[in-house]
Amino acid sequence: METNNEYRFLKACRGETTDVTPIWFMRQAGRYMKAYRDLKEKHTFLEMCHTPELAAEVTLQPLDVLGVDAAIIFADILLPLEPMGTGLEFAVGDGPVIPRPVKTEKDIDNLRPVNAKEQMGFVGDAIKIVRSEINGKIPLIGFAGAPFTLCSYMIEGGKSKEFKDTKMMMLERPDLWEKLMDKVCAVLIDYLKMQVDAGAQALQLFDSWVGCLSPYDYERLILPYTKRVIEGAQETGVPVINFSTGTSPMLNLVKQAGGDVISFDWRINLDDAWKTLGHDQPIQGNLDPSALMAPIPVIKERVFDIMQRAEGRPGHIFNLGHGIFQFTPVDHVKAVVDMVHEYRNA
């Protein structure tokens, strides 16, 4: 039996009226919580991703503490790189390292197709455990990296500042770029569908770094692929959230890529973004994650500013513009949930 709460997040995804504004946080399970750090002392990050019981445990950790309106499965956007064959490592304190980055046509040819059910079943198993624990309370979101962000890691071999090699493949060898994106899109669609088969009730596509591009390049070299993955994922019938950062000056193009919900970052006023997207477009956002480290009255000012700009319109999911930072006080995060749930439009 679904409770009111479950309806709240999914209703907002469909643009329907809700009792209060639903809220969840990107990286709501993570290092800012002691329970996570305790578990992390006993297991590596990848062990936690690969072990359904551990991934489920981490997914569940913040739910009661925060009182959020959705869970998101604990995983990493780069997990599909393992079965594709590039390797994936996490150095202590550093970001991801891809031991065999994709630089040449041969590297692209060597990428293996993935059967997500067989090769990434651990994510599906974690989803099943979480669903059995939270069923009837709040819905569970599955996710994947968007094609650009995933390819940027594959090409650069890790995090990047300028995305030089990625942009160069896009601009110098559009034929290779297309070949790579085709392969990645196929993997992503299969992976997202597997998550829904396992029980995910919504999906989010993370295009964390696509904001490094011009609208000119986004429109021609990214949009068609992101659109393909979103439409593929939408065949499952669950709502898909199209998340990106740094793309606020080209939200019209982001909207063309599709998604039941468009999630944007804090670099734009929410009312400006919603006006550009059209008020019939469900949206998600858009507090600066840094604000969560400020004193509570300072946070409140900024949360209320966002709520005011939303004007109580249906189809707003409150979230940050990116993930929670490591040193964020848990009680600040909890306080924001309460602020949003208790907010009443004047």
Next chain:
Amino acid sequence: METNNEYRFLKACRGETTDVTPIWFMRQAGRYMKAYRDLKEKHTFLEMCHTPELAAEVTLQPLDVLGVDAAIIFADILLPLEPMGTGLEFAVGDGPVIPRPVKTEKDIDNLRPVNAKEQMGFVGDAIKIVRSEINGKIPLIGFAGAPFTLCSYMIEGGKSKEFKDTKMMMLERPDLWEKLMDKVCAVLIDYLKMQVDAGAQALQLFDSWVGCLSPYDYERLILPYTKRVIEGAQETGVPVINFSTGTSPMLNLVKQAGGDVISFDWRINLDDAWKTLGHDQPIQGNLDPSALMAPIPVIKERVFDIMQRAEGRPGHIFNLGHGIFQFTPVDHVKAVVDMVHEYRNA
């Protein structure tokens, strides 16, 4: 005697019609040029900044090679930190390091006022040398870092990804932030005026990192200070370019901060930005510096797209959205100058 060329850049700064669109590049003097690398083998970066003859030599290096419509004095936005007392070092291959970063009220109190003419006269002397070399050909631009970007380096002690400490001072201790910004603004205004006294014919204020902020915080905690520096600089009578990156979703606020010219990055289509700013507002931009590494026909497509969006309106200065990258081929940069100068609106 001023030539047509000199009028071209300054005329565009004033929104006047020009024969062709003027163009220059941020970091047009730098590591992508062999002449610079040769000089850099014999001197440290700071030696080159501190020695007027060397700074002048570097400033002049690209001018004839590229055929640009303006020179910009070779210096670093962080030079004012030396007389302010935080120290300034450049580790090989790394960015700047500030040995005594500003973390507490005491650190702010310890910052020294600066007499730019006495303590940073080397920049003025370099300007005088360059002016005597290029007078009558193209104008010379002076510059400084904008208050936010400068303070972010002072507080973080170097480059930053999240600007955590900077944002925390802004949000937790607005009293300290104000005190710090007041001191920095005073130094910047004096420094910019000194550059004009020495012969700079235009000024650019670099707010390279302010795009990490929400419009909410920009409006309240940055805009008043940037405005103060721009208005102070404008008292000299030379045009001031207000440059920032990542701020395209809040160009209306950037415009409120002022400047004769607003310079924005490649994350927005030029016509969208110009419409937001108003067509009577002179603008500068906005090619992605990465594009300069692509093959010439690919560059041309993107340059022409920008030129088309400008529609031949007066008041457009062609530039990148940020500085030239280290490994950019010089002949690509030169080719862009020619493309812009030879472009004719259909």
